Amino acid sequence: MTHYDLLRDCNMRRLFLPVRIIGLSTLAGMLIIPGQTQIQPSAHALGNLDDALLHWPLPAGEERYGAIDGKHLHGYVVEQAAISRRYRDQGHPRFWGRIIGTSGDAESAECLAEKFRRIGLSEVHIQPFDLVPQWMPQSWDVAISSGGKTIHLDSAQPDYASSGTPKEGLDVQAVYAGLGSEADFAGKDVRGKAVFTFTMLGLKPEGAAKRADSKGAAAIFEVDMLPGNMRYQAYPAGTQAPAFTVGSDDGFAARDLIAAAPAGQPPHVKVRLDVTRVPNLKTALVWGTLPGATDETIYVVAHRDGWFEAAGDNAGGVASMLGLAEYYAKIPRSQRRRTLIFIGLDGHHNTGEGSGVGRNWLANNKDKLFAKTALMINCEHPATLQTYVRPRYQEQRDIVWSNTALAQQWYAGGPSRPELQAITTKAFREFGAPLYLDPNTQPPPGDLGQFWRFLPGVASSEFYDYFHTDRETPEVVPWTGLESSTRAYAKIIDEVNQLPLSALQRPPEK
Ligand SMILES: [Zn+2]
DSSP, X not given: OOHHHHHHHHHHHHHHHHHHHHHHHHHTTTOBOTTOSSBOXXXXXXXXXXXXXXXXXXXXXXXXXXXXXXXXXXXXXHHHHHHHHHHHHTTOSSSOEEOTTSHHHHHHHHHHHHHHHHHXXXXXXXXXXXXXXXXXXXXXXXXXXXXXXXXXXXXXXXXXXXXXXXXXXXXXXXXXXXXXXXXXHTTOOOTTSEEEEEEOTTSOOOOHHHHHXXXXXXEEEEEEOSSSOOOBOOOOOOOSXXXXXXXXXXXXXXXXXXXXXXXXXXXXEEEEEEEEEEOSOEEEEEEEEEOOSSSOEEEEEEEOOEETTOIIIIIHHXXXXXXXXXXXXXXXXXXXXXXXXXXXXXXXXXXXXXXXXXXXXXXXXXXXHSTTEEEEEEEOSOOOEEEEESOTTOGGGOEEEEEEEOOBEEEESOTTXXXXXXXXXXXXXXXXXXBOSSOOSSOOSSGGGGTTTTSOEEEEEOOXXXXXXXXXXXXXXXXXXXXXXXXXXXXXXXXXXXXOGGGTOOOOOO
């Protein structure tokens, strides 16, 4: 695909966008995800999802923030999800997304730069970076057999950076190890075997994969008990043995097979995983600037990468960043006290050596870039639909959707910046963006992690049921939450612009 084709493609998608959004909303109740037993929940009695969502009215005196429109921003989420699906459909059916170093990454960068230009930002450019060889699983298969019955665990997804198997694969005994605690392993010999452990968001982390590895497991399968048999792309487990996550339907089927096997005849697992490290790939930072009345700066950043459709993590964040760029581009330069710099980051999903190469470059140039910086807002997962897993007395209902956005973890400069913290809580409250009662002591995990020790940073974020799964679709990013968070970010920028640098800058924290 040429550069020209790509730009035309971006433009075409924009033309078709309104149709797509309407299509999504009205179809939300009927969508069946291929390969999954569950039907996507719908708003039913509440009407279609877009209309059902609780919408916070603009407070009196804050009418100007009405220009930030959540439905419009949600269109950017839909567009980025489409970039992911295009990459998937170009021969990458199981390890897909806007993955750093791939054509999906390049398309995301081009589209973002094109949008920055269209909004009217200046100095728009794509700054390329070389990547160390990138982990790319090529193909895999996991099957468990017992008593003449074989189940292929299609939801099995190798943990990021997992080692592969020998070419011919492994054929080993299966062992059930419960939640993976020491008690679960007591009396079991897992050496040279395929170990199945079970976990779920909200349970105490047991370090099951590492424990199985230390006891000599040949392959490790962590079943995610969240309903829906989702594929979940995990960060590295740090094990010697190949490690996978497995969806709940497949995981419970494997458990039942282990339970039903006659004594002395445990089921066997055949597992094959072909991984390579692909050299000579590139990623990029995408820059755009909105010059202000002074050379003091405010940075707004958002990581572009993500797995599967990556709607929440982090198409929502990129959409929020674009919303802020659009909002401030319409305000006269003389009324923008500080220069706004927007950066689409390369991100961090390629965990390990060489990850965050663009972000590292920013941090390494901090004296040059951030000497006069009043604020960095990291837009990362700013809107997530509130869902419930098997509500009490409704255990058969799996994951239930609500009509509101989830409260977020947050950080606003820490205890040494009480003014920034007060501005932030007030802004989120005013625009109806729910927060945890107390801030995190450090930013929520994400890209502000590299900057908060020397920059006044704000981030709000949540990591919920569909996080990193193949069900993290645009529907689970509520336009209302996107709107509330983005309006709050704008309000924070405006309030920070009332403060001198000295009220915000601090010596680097340890
Ligand atoms: Zn993220």
